[in-house]
Amino acid sequence: MPSPLLLDREFLKTLEEVTLLCGTDSTGFIGADHRSRNHGPGLEFSDYRRYSSGDDPRFLDWNAYLRLGKLFLKIFETERHVPVRILLDRSESMDCEGADESKFLYSRRLAATFAYLALLHLDTATVVPFAERLGKPLAVSGGRENFWPVLQFLGELSCGGGTDLYRAVKEFVAMLPSRGIVIIISDFFDEEGSKRGVEMLRSAGHDFVVLQVHSAEEQRPSVVGELLLEEAETGFERTVECSPQSAVLYERAFLEFSARAKRLAMRNGGRYARAVTSIPYQDFVLRSLRTTRVLV
């Protein structure tokens, strides 16, 4: 059965030219493509140090010994596995259909893209859906041949429940304590939970990326007149009078909220990108994520 998240072949081919930028040292297994601060067996020369007994004599620099008469040991950088964790918001607020593509579908495509990038570099990709609590995760590794289960897993996900990002991050840290890249894909409308969750990720030493996904309608409502609004997660209702002028005020409030989310990510050492579903996800991945130094 084809997955509804099917990423087009050209896009996947283009992804081979980009890499997920790892901002902090990670604790993954040795052997993947990512450079790390750990020294050890590897191909990339890093430094010299004085030889001490017990060091592997294969790494002695005999040329330096001939010039200086002292034994120096060549030190190489170790290339490590970087676990990529994708926290995907599947709360009810992600499923408000608008004129553009669904936020949840857009988010799942982004999640699939990050998982593909991880598998492409022989890293471990873990997709963790969450709403009020953490959902059942899917972990894959071993190269892009194992990408299909990710698509299948994401394709079977559906929205439901409210959002409690703090609780989800708390459970996530407890479940996967090792450091890695954490990509949180959400609308972050749970602002208080987001703040506490991001701070918890920073405390746990994760390199995290905050990906705020929203629709163009959510940024600037296009309808005018009297609206009876129902909040997706709580069912609360509010009646408002929407005019072009008030829509501008709405957008200003939204942009302020986004700015706060960005400051939250930056202040805690993470990275931030905002995705609008009216923009094709390919453009967002290949242009915006490069601009925001998520990909290189």
Place this chain on the structure above:
Amino acid sequence: MSAGQAFALWSAAAALALWLYLHHRRPLRRRVSTLRFWVTLPPSRYRRPQWLREPWAFAAQVLFLLLLIVALANPRWGRAIESRSVAIVFDTSIWSQVQPPGESSWINKARDEAARFLGALPPSDQVLLLQAEVDAPPVLPFTTDRAALRSAIGGLRASSSIADVPRALEAAKAALEGSRRGLLVYIGPGMLDDEQLRRVEAFRKMIEPSNGSGDRPQFLVRLVGGPAPVENRGITRLALTRDAAEPDHWHLLTQLKNYGKTRAVVSLKLSGNGVPLGQRVLSLPPGELTGVHDEFTWARGGFLQAEISPADALDADNRAIVRVPSFRPVRVVIFTARSSFERELRTVLSTNPYLRIQFLRPGISPTAPPDVAIYDRLRPTSRPMINSIWFESGAPSASSRAVRLTGWNPQHPVTRWVRTRDVSVHNPASLEVRPTDTVLASAEGFPPTPLMLAREQDGHKSLIIGFDPADSNFPQQSAFPLLMAAGVEWMTYQIEDVSDSLPAGELDVPGPATRIVAPSGKDVPFARKGTDVHLLALETGMYRVLGPDREASIAVSAPPLLPSQRLTPNSSETASIEPETVPAAGRDLWRWLVALAMVVLWMEWLLFYSSRVNRQAAGGRQTTVASQVRHAVPVSERSLQHPEVRDPNFIA
């Protein structure tokens, strides 16, 4: 539509409009991800729809509906001008020419009757005046102008054609379909034949009220003339037949009818071009058709007139005229040196009474130029400029075998009637067929060998026969005289064998014509049907048909066998005019009401949307002021002009 109905309709429409207004006020329901940003917008003053937010617009809407419904009810204003529709079928057919001794003619009586009828009608009644003749156009359309009607009735002249009263009544009824009830009246002598009587009965059944509702027009009959039978004797037909042996000898059939109830003795006079030909006295039994046969010799052509006397009530059918076709024998000269050929041709041509034949040896010139020359195996150095028949044949051969003549051209007038397949010829000639030639007959074979050609060249016609009649069995066939007669007729002219008097009414006469003048001197309208013309001849006598290069005359006589039964009106048809209740009416107001309704509808739209726009603007201003107080950042015009959402990661 009564006032109650209009009120009920308006109430329902107003209730629907009210419901729509209240329903429309319900805000648009939307499901959003979060309400956190919407709190910056002013809350709606919307409550459950218990009241109207645009009362003036709603009032305009209700007023619009009221005006529209009132317009549908079509109220009127002012004095009543509604009128009744009346159709008068005025019979000016040949019977209206009747003038009993000591009385005025029936057409005058009919005029008087029509004037009396018009005088009895209310002035507001609009009257349509129709004639009862076949294909006669309406005399006047519906009008209330009594002077015009009286003038039109006074101008009507009695025709010599037969009326189709049922058809005129049906046309009048159709004209009254749009009116409330209407009045239909027939004024005239009411002379019908059996067929017309039957159709009038059917019309009466159709028009009589079925349930007393009075929705059918009142039908009245006003007959003119007394109930006594009309003493009239008339010539119904005048027909000529040419004698088969003597072409200038004619057999004349004169048919007369006595329409009266007593035996009548009449004198029948015949004259040709004004020259008396004979006279006889006849006794006509009542109601019978009598045929009289006469013979006379007349070669000049012209017109033969038959006239009966003494005069009776109807003068139009006391005379009839028929055209006598002129006759001139066709001169045929046969040039041959062979006695056998002369014998065969003499046998054939001498049986044709229309021909004057002369046999000459080749080289001898005839005393007068012939109409047709027949050449036997002759090839003159120059082609003679006359119509000609050429007999040619091939070189005689002892071993020649007979050839069967099978392919006859059935389209050409020369061989149209020749069907025989038993003709066999010897020594056929080899004919040269020119592109303009028509092959009339060909011998069997593949391809067929042409043995008879028709040729038209330089205004003359030729018939070329490629075999010797004496060397074939053709002279023994009955087709041979037919072929020769048809050939001569094709080259000269068609001789008319019969002639009949033309009855008044619709006529088709040979054209072309540019003008047709009736016996009274009036121009007669006509229609072209190919080269013929179609006209409605309402008078008897001589009509002049003026063509582009010639003038001809046609004689029109009274129609044969005039209708002779009198319509018997029943009591309802002879009753007086029933007053028709006409509702009070005035000027139609619906146009003004619709225009006013459109204005009110526009006002409703203006009130509704201006109210909404004002409210939204007010809400926007309130929010802007509050926002300015909080953020001191005004809403820029630029942000209003560029509502699209761009990639936020590239926005500074």
